[in-house]
Amino acid sequence: MACAQGPDPLGAGGGGERRPRWDNRLQYLLSCIGFAVGLGNIWRFPYLCQTYGGGAFLIPYLIALVLEGIPLFHIELAIGQRLRRGSVGVWKAVSPYLGGVGQAGTWVLCGVNPASSRRWRQAVPGHSGVCPTGLGCLTVSFLVSLYYNTVLTWVLWYFLNSFQSPLPWGSCPLDLNRTGLEAECQASSPVSYFWYRQTLNITADISDSGSVQGRLLACLAAAWAIVYLCVIRGIESTGKAIYFTALFPYLVLTVFLIRGLTLPGAVRGLTYLFTPDVQVLRSPRVWLDAATQIFFSLSLAFGGHIAFASYNPPRNNCEKDAVTIALVNSMTSLYASIAMFSVLGFKAANDHGRCLDRNILQLINAFDLPDQSVSRDDYAAVLTHLNATQPDRVARLCLETCRLEDFLDKGPGHVVGSPIRRQLSPVPRGLQSPTSCAVLKGERSSPSGAHLWPVVRPERSASGTGLAFIIFTEAILHMPGAPGWAVLFFGMLFTLGLSSMFGNMESIITPLLDVGLVHRSVPKEVLSGLVCLVCFLSATCFTLQSGNYWLEIFDNYVAPLDLMVLAFFEVVGVAYVYGVQRFGDDIECMTGRRPGLYWRVTWRVVSPLLLLTIFVAYVAVLAWTPLSYRAWDAQYVRFPLRQEKSYPGWVQATCVLLCFLPTLWVPAVALVQLLAECRRRKDGWQARNPVLCVEHLDCEQGLL
Amino acid sequence: MLCLLFFLVTAIHAELCHPDAENAFKVRLSIRSALGDKAYAWDTNEEYLFKAMVAFSMRKVPNRETTEISHVLVCNVTQRVSFWFVVTDPSKNHTLPAVEVQSAIRMSRNRINSAFFLNDQTLEFLKIPSTLAPPTDPSVPIWIIIFGVIFCIVIVAVMLLILSGIRQRRRMSKGPTEVDDTEEKCENTITIENGIPCDPLDTKGGRINDAFLTEDERLTPL
Numbered sequence: 001m002a003c004a005q006g007p008d009p010l011g012a013g014g015g016g017e018r019r020p021r022w023d024n025r026l027q028y029l030l031s032c033i034g035f036a037v038g039l040g041n042i043w044r045f046p047y048l049c050q051t052y053g054g055g056a057f058l059i060p061y062l063i064a065l066v067l068e069g070i071p072l073f074h075i076e077l078a079i080g081q082r083l084r085r086g087s088v089g090v091w092k093a094v095s096p097y098l099g100g101v102g103q104a105g106t107w108v109l110c111g112v113n114p115a116s117s118r119r120w121r122q123a124v125p126g127h128s129g130v131c132p133t134g135l136g137c138l139t140v141s142f143l144v145s146l147y148y149n150t151v152l153t154w155v156l157w158y159f160l161n162s163f164q165s166p167l168p169w170g171s172c173p174l175d176l177n178r179t180g181l182e183a184e185c186q187a188s189s190p191v192s193y194f195w196y197r198q199t200l201n202i203t204a205d206i207s208d209s210g211s212v213q214g215r216l217l218a219c220l221a222a223a224w225a226i227v228y229l230c231v232i233r234g235i236e237s238t239g240k241a242i243y244f245t246a247l248f249p250y251l252v253l254t255v256f257l258i259r260g261l262t263l264p265g266a267v268r269g270l271t272y273l274f275t276p277d278v279q280v281l282r283s284p285r286v287w288l289d290a291a292t293q294i295f296f297s298l299s300l301a302f303g304g305h306i307a308f309a310s311y312n313p314p315r316n317n318c319e320k321d322a323v324t325i326a327l328v329n330s331m332t333s334l335y336a337s338i339a340m341f342s343v344l345g346f347k348a349a350n351d352h353g354r355c356l357d358r359n360i361l362q363l364i365n366a367f368d369l370p371d372q373s374v375s376r377d378d379y380a381a382v383l384t385h386l387n388a389t390q391p392d393r394v395a396r397l398c399l400e401t402c403r404l405e406d407f408l409d410k411g412p413g414h415v416v417g418s419p420i421r422r423q424l425s426p427v428p429r430g431l432q433s434p435t436s437c438a439v440l441k442g443e444r445s446s447p448s449g450a451h452l453w454p455v456v457r458p459e460r461s462a463s464g465t466g467l468a469f470i471i472f473t474e475a476i477l478h479m480p481g482a483p484g485w486a487v488l489f490f491g492m493l494f495t496l497g498l499s500s501m502f503g504n505m506e507s508i509i510t511p512l513l514d515v516g517l518v519h520r521s522v523p524k525e526v527l528s529g530l531v532c533l534v535c536f537l538s539a540t541c542f543t544l545q546s547g548n549y550w551l552e553i554f555d556n557y558v559a560p561l562d563l564m565v566l567a568f569f570e571v572v573g574v575a576y577v578y579g580v581q582r583f584g585d586d587i588e589c590m591t592g593r594r595p596g597l598y599w600r601v602t603w604r605v606v607s608p609l610l611l612l613t614i615f616v617a618y619v620a621v622l623a624w625t626p627l628s629y630r631a632w633d634a635q636y637v638r639f640p641l642r643q644e645k646s647y648p649g650w651v652q653a654t655c656v657l658l659c660f661l662p663t664l665w666v667p668a669v670a671l672v673q674l675l676a677e678c679r680r681r682k683d684g685w686q687a688r689n690p691v692l693c694v695e696h697l698d699c700e701q702g703l704l
Numbered sequence: 705m706l707c708l709l710f711f712l713v714t715a716i717h718a719e720l721c722h723p724d725a726e727n728a729f730k731v732r733l734s735i736r737s738a739l740g741d742k743a744y745a746w747d748t749n750e751e752y753l754f755k756a757m758v759a760f761s762m763r764k765v766p767n768r769e770t771t772e773i774s775h776v777l778v779c780n781v782t783q784r785v786s787f788w789f790v791v792t793d794p795s796k797n798h799t800l801p802a803v804e805v806q807s808a809i810r811m812s813r814n815r816i817n818s819a820f821f822l823n824d825q826t827l828e829f830l831k832i833p834s835t836l837a838p839p840t841d842p843s844v845p846i847w848i849i850i851f852g853v854i855f856c857i858v859i860v861a862v863m864l865l866i867l868s869g870i871r872q873r874r875r876m877s878k879g880p881t882e883v884d885d886t887e888e889k890c891e892n893t894i895t896i897e898n899g900i901p902c903d904p905l906d907t908k909g910g911r912i913n914d915a916f917l918t919e920d921e922r923l924t925p926l
Contacts, residue, residue: 160850222858228862229861365786
């Protein structure tokens with residue numbers, strides 16, 4: 001049989017350049033862990049735990065991990081390792097148009113390895129089309145890396161501002177007359193003001209784009225420059241950087257954990273977090289959120305894990321890797337939530353103490369009691385005594401109800417009321433109107449129920465920015481040595497996000513290299529530079545004043561839907577189009593063991609069903625709730641509460657377009673493939689298509 | 705006679721200085737909050753010092769250089785340590801306008817505070833807003849400095865990596881590229897003779913002709 005050398009369509013993977021490899025197994029594991037462990041582990045999981053009944057949330061979380069997370073993860077690692085291509089090449093190999101008949105499921109490998117002598121096998125004609133699912137993965141990775149790096153830009157901005165004492169978000173700036181504080185800051189709080197005004201300079205409406213913020217643009221450039229520095233040579237450079245970026249967060253989390261546990265009020269916060277409330281499990285929303293959290297936490301369907309695994313030696317135990325990495329990811333979430341909540345418990349205790357102090361001050365001033373005569377413990381007794389003796393005078397004071405649970409309950413979206421307003425401009429008794437008391441209290445109680453956010457609103461990691469940039473920064477303010485803690489915290493967030501960005505960039509660059517879109521002579525540095533440049537220029541839209549609103553759109557609507565669709569096609573493609581049997585053969589080849597019953601059942605039945613259910617439920621939830629966002633408007637009547645506004649029509653249209661664009665690759669390219677196939681059949685494909693040489697692992701021939 | 709005079713004086717005093725009187729200001733001190741263990745007790749001597757400080761502030765106002773300590777009246781001292789005070793004119797018949805007293809106190813606020821080891825929050829003059837301290841803005845914001853440092857380091861590192869990559873590529877391209885090409889060609893084609901494929905030679909391992917004896921077998925073992 002003739003075997004002529006055919007054109008190698010797979011770019012840098014074959015030909016004269018050997019495919020890059022990990023220096024050691026630790027690099028590969030750390031890269032996957034770094035990609036999976038991201039900002040969501042820090043601020044999404046603790047928030048979910050707190051909202052959905054504390055320790056009880058772990059039940060749906062672990063069930064979702066076992067039924068959905070680990071099987072999908074194993075698929076990604078196995079196919080990447082076996083086919084040794086990025087996402088586009090991989091899905092091309094599984095099936096050229098994923099669902100097509102004929103050549104579906106044929107192995108088409110072409111990696112000429114001059115170092116080995118292998119038997120050749122005639123291959124089926126290769127298809128020159130690119131894979132639709134892979135393109136979808138590429139598009140989603142591109143969109144996600146745009147806004148993910150914008151979050152890193154904000155983190156970098158806070159990091160740069162942490163090198164001063166006192167911290168800039170600790171106090172309000174003065175107004176123009178220097179007679180008082182800036183009005184907007186006084187009405188909300190210094191941390192919110194620093195976030196919304198001095199960082200984002202946010203507009204009141206999404207249709208009001210405003211101008212590009214120079215300082216954010218500078219930080220964005222710096223963030224992309226750092227990403228470029230690390231991915232400049234692919235895994236050769238990320239492999240070195242990952243040792244630091246993957247391990248540093250664990251170090252900082254440990255330091256925060258130890259410091260947090262020694263702060264007063266920490267234990268209260270932890271017990272509040274982990275006290276299980278099993279009743280919450282009755283709501284289906286909990287299960288939906290647990291499943292989506294596992295899905296996004298493991299960074300599935302990006303193609304990043306496929307890319308990482310493709311640089312592995314073929315004989316690597318991917319099953320063990322999948323289970324290990326998934327468990328490490330979940331453990332990290334738990335660990336981070338313990339560290340976070342010990343600090344947040346301290347903050348709640350601190351706020352509660354200050355609330356009591358404010359009340360005590362009012363009592364002392366009104367009743368002319370000696371200074372410091374009423375301690376926090378005595379407050380309740382003194383209040384009851386005064387209420388009994390002079391109830392009308394007590395009622396005229398605007399005393400707040402200070403309950404520790406209220407402070408512990410504060411979610412990421414809640415704005416803390418400012419005590420400064422009351423202390424610096426005490427309202428003379430005669431001018432105090434009854435409504436002013438309601439305003440002071442209104443931040444905590446719910447006046448007509450209008451503050452109840454729609455419960456079914458899906459909130460993704462962007463809502464976690466409230467936790468990091470508002471709540472946690474306020475907690476840090478009260479810790480001794482605040483600038484040091486701020487530097488550590490934002491440094492940790494930056495390295496966490498950076499290691500996830502490595503995975504994102506790999507899932508863009510590796511498929512581009514493998515598909516051969518770029519000529520082999522173009523050095524990798526240039527390709528990574530071009531990708532980073534394009535991403536940087538596209539991301540400048542997020543540095544506009546309305547950028548935060550757009551980021552929430554991306555985070556809430558675009559990424560989740562696309563990823564779920566792609567993951568569904570992934571698992572269906574492997575389980576049904578390629579075949580679990582054949583997949584099992586390859587896994588046996590790589591690991592030495594066939595996949596057991598658990599894997600086969602989850603791949604065939606459980607995971608696709610679960611993904612379909614989650615997708616349908618997610619879409620239903622989205623369709624039910626009106627699309628709206630919360631705007632920061634200083635002119636709003638009930639400022640500092642954020643105003644609920646609905647998206648204008650053009651924004652909704654853009655939203656829908658961005659949602660469907662990545663998933664449209666699948667039917668579009670399938671159609672193209674079908675048409676090409678028909679045309680080939682007409683022309684007689686044998687003469688047109690060169691036969692490609694393939695290599696295969698020796699175990700298929702029984703030679704080990 | 706003396707009793708009558710004393711009675712008259714206190715009557716006038718009460719008339720001019722009482723809570724919510726015209727041109728009167730309420731003062732509130734939180735000594736224990738400010739000083740903790742080192743707190744001093746508020747007694748008549750401290751009151752005297754306070755009156756002296758107020759008189760001192762008034763003397764700084766033009767036209768009021770003759771204010772005496774006796775012109776400052778203090779009344780309604782509570783346990784909170786709060787009291788009202790009022791400044792009278794030399795005739796002691798009516799009080800000075802509140803605006804004057806306010807501006808005088810504002811100008812000397814720092815001196816008054818430091819006399820008592822307190823600050824604007826612990827020595828409060830209700831209805832007299834304090835001038836807030838201007839923010840200490842460094843000429844170059846700190847974040848720009850650190851940003852510059854980080855950005856320069858990153859750019860330098862990127863340049864170094866790119867240059868080393870270019871050098872590496874130049875070295876490799878000068879090296880044995882011809883040898884690589886021929887080896888590739890050999891690997892990729894299978895020669896066919898008479899319809900029977902030949903085994904591809906393992907060029908990397910060298911060519912071993914099994915017909916020759918190995919070195920070891922030449923010499924018979926002892």
